[in-house]
Amino acid sequence: MTLNILFFAFAAMIVVPLIYLLITKNIIRAAFAFAISLLGMAAIYVLLNAEFMAVVQILIYAGGIVVLLIFGVMLTKRSGDEGVFTAHHQVIPGVLVSLAFFVLLTQSIFDVNLAWGEEVTSTDQVKQIGVLYLTDHLIAFELIAFLLLMALVGAAFLAKKSDQ
Amino acid sequence: MMAIPLIYYLLLSAFIFCVGLAIILIKKNGVFVLLGIELILNAANLNLVAFSKFDPTLDGQVFAVFSVVLAAAEAAIALAILLNIYKQYRSTNLDELNQLKN
Numbered sequence: 291m292t293l294n295i296l297f298f299a300f301a302a303m304i305v306v307p308l309i310y311l312l313i314t315k316n317i318i319r320a321a322f323a324f325a326i327s328l329l330g331m332a333a334i335y336v337l338l339n340a341e342f343m344a345v346v347q348i349l350i351y352a353g354g355i356v357v358l359l360i361f362g363v364m365l366t367k368r369s370g371d372e373g374v375f376t377a378h379h380q381v382i383p384g385v386l387v388s389l390a391f392f393v394l395l396t397q398s399i400f401d402v403n404l405a406w407g408e409e410v411t412s413t414d415q416v417k418q419i420g421v422l423y424l425t426d427h428l429i430a431f432e433l434i435a436f437l438l439l440m441a442l443v444g445a446a447f448l449a450k451k452s453d454q
Numbered sequence: 455m456m457a458i459p460l461i462y463y464l465l466l467s468a469f470i471f472c473v474g475l476a477i478i479l480i481k482k483n484g485v486f487v488l489l490g491i492e493l494i495l496n497a498a499n500l501n502l503v504a505f506s507k508f509d510p511t512l513d514g515q516v517f518a519v520f521s522v523v524l525a526a527a528e529a530a531i532a533l534a535i536l537l538n539i540y541k542q543y544r545s546t547n548l549d550e551l552n553q554l555k556n
Contacts, residue, residue, distance in 0.1 A: 297458045301466050308473045308493070317485055324489055327470075331496060334466070337458065340503045343515050347499075350522050355492060355529045362485045362533040366540040376483035379549070384479030388472040395468040404460050410510050422516050434523050441527030448534035 297337055303330035317363045317374045325356045342416045463504035471497035484536045484546040488529065495525045 307323035307330075314320050328351045335344035363374055412418065423431045474493030481487055499518045506514025540546050 338503050338507050343503050350526050358529055366546045376481050376486050378480050381480050384476055388476035392472040399464045434520055438527050445530040445534040449537050
């Protein structure tokens, strides 16, 4: 019962900022609403016994990507007229399409039989995940490290100021 | 202690996905569209972790962390590209990028 109340509280922490995100035109406020919903998602991960994932979520999303987005807004802001606001277009078709997609997803979620498997409650998950990275998923781990390095070097190269 | 049913997580994730989709469709600013893409990736991660709770091998969580790393790389590259677009057009309004039209 307590768990259910916690789940709904954290779900509200995700859903309310997301709805604000959808209607606001101010990008900075949107970035902060996004950060709040990311923290809610981290809390949901804790409820799912995925502590490692929760920490990764806070470090990379709330700590990294939100800051990156805010920097993106600052660097692409025209001083003066438009400010940090965005315009909307095709609001009704866009909302209708995503609502229809939501109905479709909900339908298929209710249709699928989800009553399989036992809930796994392991305690030392972080250790298990670390072992998995360096044994079963070693190649993927090395490749993703290399890809991240290349992406960051590429981003630095793309964003650097040209001389002329 | 009663556990939370899996379907709650799936419905929450479907909602996050659809908000991301709506943001991509209705916002004009490039940074905002990027934010919608991040939301969609987050919805996928939530599903992976939720299913991984019923899987003794933990592979879902491992894959979710890979997906987070990819999202970070994508955000960095996309923002660098947006900076270049801004240098070129003095705007990040995606409707104005119509040089290839006609």
